[in-house]
Amino acid sequence: MLQEGSLYLGTSRNPDDSLNKAEYMALKYGNRHGIVTGATGTGKTVTLQVLAESFSEAGVPVFASDIKGDLSGIAAMGEPKDWITQRVQQIGFTDYAPAEFPVIFWDLYGEKGHRVRTTVAEMGPLLLSRLMNATEAQEGALNIAFKIADDGGLPLMDLKDLQALLTYMAEHATELSSQFGLISKASIATLQRGLLILEQQGAENFFGEPALKVTDIMRTTNDGRGAISILAADKLMMNPRLYATFLLWLLSELFEELPEVGDLDKPKLVFFFDEAHLLFNDAPKVLIERVEQVVRLIRSKGVGVYFVTQNPLDVPETVLAQLGNRVQHALRAYTPREQKAVKTAADTFRPNPAFDCATAITQLGIGEALVSTLEAKGIPSMVERTLIRPPSGRVGPVSDAERQKVMNLSPVAGQYDADLDSESAYEILTARAKKAAEADAAKREAETGAKADDSAAGRWTLPGFGDDPKESDGERPATKRAGGYQRETVIEAAMKSAARSVATSVGRALVRGILGSLRR
CATH class of the missing domain: 3.40.50.300 (P-loop containing nucleotide triphosphate hydrolases)
Known part of the structure; x- marks a missing residue:
């Protein structure tokens, strides 16, 4: 038959x-x-x-x-x-x-067969919108996300890659809106919640x-x-x-x-x-x-x-x-x-x-x-x-x-069973955020140091006192002499102080003598 x-x-x-x-x-x-x-x-x-x-x-x-x-x-x-x-x-x-x-x-x-996966990029915004039951506005935001990923060299492999990209879009919504059109933070937040629901339903097993x-x-x-x-x-x-x-x-x-x-x-x-x-x-x-x-x-x-x-x-x-x-x-x-x-x-x-x-x-x-x-x-x-x-x-x-x-005995045994986690949007955006945070911290530290220097320079202090960073190792501030500045040693400063004290005592004695003769 x-x-x-x-x-x-x-x-x-x-x-x-x-x-x-x-x-x-x-x-x-x-x-x-x-x-x-x-x-x-x-x-x-x-x-x-x-x-x-x-x-x-x-x-x-x-x-x-x-x-x-x-x-x-x-x-x-x-x-x-x-x-x-x-x-x-x-x-x-x-x-x-x-x-x-x-x-x-x-x-x-x-569980009952070889793992079968695809990447978020291969799924595309249309099918992903369907999967997330997204509205027209949310689908538009998702299309922008894929465009940013393509232009910025951000591979979208799994859900955490897309989550990281949506977070980036929310943080830079103003500047991105001027280039791609209005990006609503509300739409981004809804998409992020949708991704969370997908993860809870086990969809993360599918992407990767x-x-x-x-x-x-x-x-x-x-x-x-x-x-x-x-x-x-x-x-x-x-x-x-x-x-x-x-x-x-x-x-x-x-x-x-x-x-x-x-x-x-x-x-x-x-x-x-x-x-x-x-x-x-x-x-x-x-x-x-x-x-x-x-x-x-x-x-x-x-x-x-x-x-x-x-x-x-x-x-x-x-x-x-x-x-x-x-x-x-x-x-x-x-x-x-x-x-x-x-x-x-x-x-x-x-x-x-x-x-x-x-x-x-x-x-x-x-x-x-x-x-x-x-x-x-x-x-x-x-x-x-x-x-x-x-x-x-x-x-x-x-x-x-x-x-x-x-x-x-399958011809694909062992080919799909182990997970791979290559560098993708999540790792790239995380590294960029870390680098930007370190740069901001260095800038703030530099600005804080500059303000401290300006404050110290504008503060009046008694000679030999204060928090002049140049005073160290028993040295005093420099004094001006002909031909430039010369740093005083502790001994020189002490001798000058003693001389001033002697001169002050002699002066007082002379004044008392003059005043006494006048009383007579």
Whole structure:
């Protein structure tokens, strides 16, 4: 049933439940993006695993997030289970065989996979504003911060670098405002509080070095299979905004770094974005436009993007219109919004006259889906009601010991596990502040000394007394003589004092004698 250049998804059936035909996805159209939707418990994760395994077997690297940990089982050999055996027989999948696949585990927190980081500079002001839920004014201040960093040679690697730069901006707001426009201290203070919140939520684990190289998620093995990079997202999902921002950053990095390649026989990478609604919830217009741009243009870089979510309404129409490969699991239709979602999903398919698409969506069983893929010349195939084939890897999570074994044998083992702290904005600004403080202290000390000298010079003192610094080692101040100044010794000063005393006594005696003669 496996065909060269195609991915086998399952077998469709007729309205009378008889088998119809095998359903394939053309590998050459794998970069035309896709979507997998359905209510909880309808089989989306298994479908995601089937797609990931199929792309890997075809030599296409895969990146996927693992929300519940179930996808990690793809790294272990498949186990015989009753429902798997039954489905294999039901669809006539004669080529089915259990297998294990080359997996690289990643984790922002470094607990269930290799550490994955980026720098603040690579994240950029737009995505960082989204992460911090910044207002327009705060986003403007953040853009100025990045401009100052670029112009001033201040590398922004981690959160403490950005915090130091914001402090610098607050201290020099007046002079910077004249160059870059008004910098509000209130906006800076709000951004600083936002950074503190990010640190408390664990975002500091995401920013730093060594930064992830996109080439490390685009590996193939010696036997030609594509490596499957799985991001452990169970803990990351506690901060949905960080989760969505990280995946959007990764898409943006792929878009910016990969060269244009046009249409290939198979994609260079396939990217699965699970819980995709988190990307678009409360997202500003500029961010939606960014996602639309990346999805539209990254196809020419050889990258296929597949959104996995519960409801097709979670994805904006501008993005939904670009998703050519569609797998729709069952939806419930109890509320008006759910009924609208069913209609939206039905309207995105090329109709099949054999059944009503909207009705079928509400009647699909577990592991059953409506499938439509791109055929020759990129035309969508007629929608078919399809039983999805079972995956070859294990369905369910791996144990901690199995996960650690995979990590130890990983091609990137030891490459991202140790933190680096190179000289960046924090160290540079700290050194500048220290140097400026030392210069100010020296200047104040010099000014204080000069004032003390001026005060001493202007103060009247008795000869031989006072705090003249020149009086030392038993010497007296200099006296003026012909030809210059000459310093008196202690003995000379004593002799002069004695002479003055004698002269004073003789003078007094003469005065008394004169006065006495006058009395007579």
